[in-house]
Amino acid sequence: MELKQMLWSAARATYRERMIFWLDELEKVNRDARLWLNEVPIESWCRANFQTRPKCDMLLNNLCECFNRYILDVRDRGIIDMLEMIKVKLMWRLRRKKEDMQKIIANGRERICPKILKKLEKLKDESIFYVVEYSGGPSVSCHGHGKTYVVNMMDLCCDCGKWQLTGIPCEHAVAAIVGNDGDPVDYINECYYISTYMNVYSHYINPTEREELWPKPAEDVQPVKPPAQVQKRRGRKVTRRKEPEEIEIAAAQKKMSKKATVRMTCQICHVEGHNKRRHTQGQNKVYLY
Ligand SMILES: [Zn+2]
Ligand SMILES: [Zn+2]
Known part of the structure; x- marks a missing residue:
C-alpha cells in the first residue's frame, strides 16, 4: 500500500525533481518496482514529463472509460444498429452541449468556461498564503509554505x-498576478475560452437517410458477400453484466459464508487448521479452507 502511494505521488508530481524524489523513495522500499518502472516510458504516466502544449494533466484515461460507459447499453447490438445508436447519442450530445453553453452566454458576460472559473476561485483562495517579490523583470519570486517558487x-x-501544464495560472502565479493589480482571468489559456468551446461544438452530425434512398452500386460491382456462417458453439453461456446491487449482494453472501465456516481441528495433534486426513501430509503447511 505504501508503494502504491509513492507511485501515485511520483505520477502526480508536476516537476522533475519532485518526481525523482518519490522514485528514489520508492526504490528504497522496493528496488524491483523501480527497475520495472524504468521499462515504462516515463512521459506516458508522469505529469512532470507530460508535454505542455496539450494543456492536459490527466493521469487516467477517463475519456475512454467515460465513452465506454456512455455506449454500454448499445454495445451488444449488431454492428449497424450499434453505430446508428451511437450516432444518435452523439448527435444529441453535441446539440445539448451547444445549447447549454448558449444559455451560459445569455446569462453572463464571462469569456471563460464556468468550471475553469471555479478552479481559479480555489486557486485564488490558496494564493493568499504566498508573499511575492518583484524583481523588475519578468521573473517573480513567490514564497509560502516554506518554499520559494x-x-x-x-x-x-x-x-x-x-x-x-494546465494553462491555468497556479496559486503562485495567481499571487504574482493579483499582487501586480492584474486579473488572473487574463492569463488563462485560450483553450478555456467560451468562444473556443463553441468552436469545438460548432459542428453537428447529420441524420442518415433510410436504406431505400441509398445509392445503388454500379452494375459491374459485386456486392460484398457476408462472411461464411460460423457454426455456433453450443452450450456457450451469454455473459451478462451484473447489476451493481447483484455484486453487492454476492459480496455480502461471501462474507457471511466465510464467517460461518467451522474451524476444523485435527484429531491427532489437536491443532486447528487441518484434519486427521491431512495430518500426515505435512504439519508445517497451512491449509486454506
Ligand atoms: Zn506555481
Ligand atoms: Zn494434525
Whole structure:
C-alpha cells in the first residue's frame, strides 16, 4: 500500500525533481518496482514529463472509460444498429452541449468556461498564503509554505510546473498576478475560452437517410458477400453484466459464508487448521479452507 502511494505521488508530481524524489523513495522500499518502472516510458504516466502544449494533466484515461460507459447499453447490438445508436447519442450530445453553453452566454458576460472559473476561485483562495517579490523583470519570486517558487510572467510558467501544464495560472502565479493589480482571468489559456468551446461544438452530425434512398452500386460491382456462417458453439453461456446491487449482494453472501465456516481441528495433534486426513501430509503447511 505504501508503494502504491509513492507511485501515485511520483505520477502526480508536476516537476522533475519532485518526481525523482518519490522514485528514489520508492526504490528504497522496493528496488524491483523501480527497475520495472524504468521499462515504462516515463512521459506516458508522469505529469512532470507530460508535454505542455496539450494543456492536459490527466493521469487516467477517463475519456475512454467515460465513452465506454456512455455506449454500454448499445454495445451488444449488431454492428449497424450499434453505430446508428451511437450516432444518435452523439448527435444529441453535441446539440445539448451547444445549447447549454448558449444559455451560459445569455446569462453572463464571462469569456471563460464556468468550471475553469471555479478552479481559479480555489486557486485564488490558496494564493493568499504566498508573499511575492518583484524583481523588475519578468521573473517573480513567490514564497509560502516554506518554499520559494519562481513565476515567469513573460513565458507564462512557474517552476512548480502547473501553469504550463494546465494553462491555468497556479496559486503562485495567481499571487504574482493579483499582487501586480492584474486579473488572473487574463492569463488563462485560450483553450478555456467560451468562444473556443463553441468552436469545438460548432459542428453537428447529420441524420442518415433510410436504406431505400441509398445509392445503388454500379452494375459491374459485386456486392460484398457476408462472411461464411460460423457454426455456433453450443452450450456457450451469454455473459451478462451484473447489476451493481447483484455484486453487492454476492459480496455480502461471501462474507457471511466465510464467517460461518467451522474451524476444523485435527484429531491427532489437536491443532486447528487441518484434519486427521491431512495430518500426515505435512504439519508445517497451512491449509486454506
Ligand atoms: Zn506555481
Ligand atoms: Zn494434525
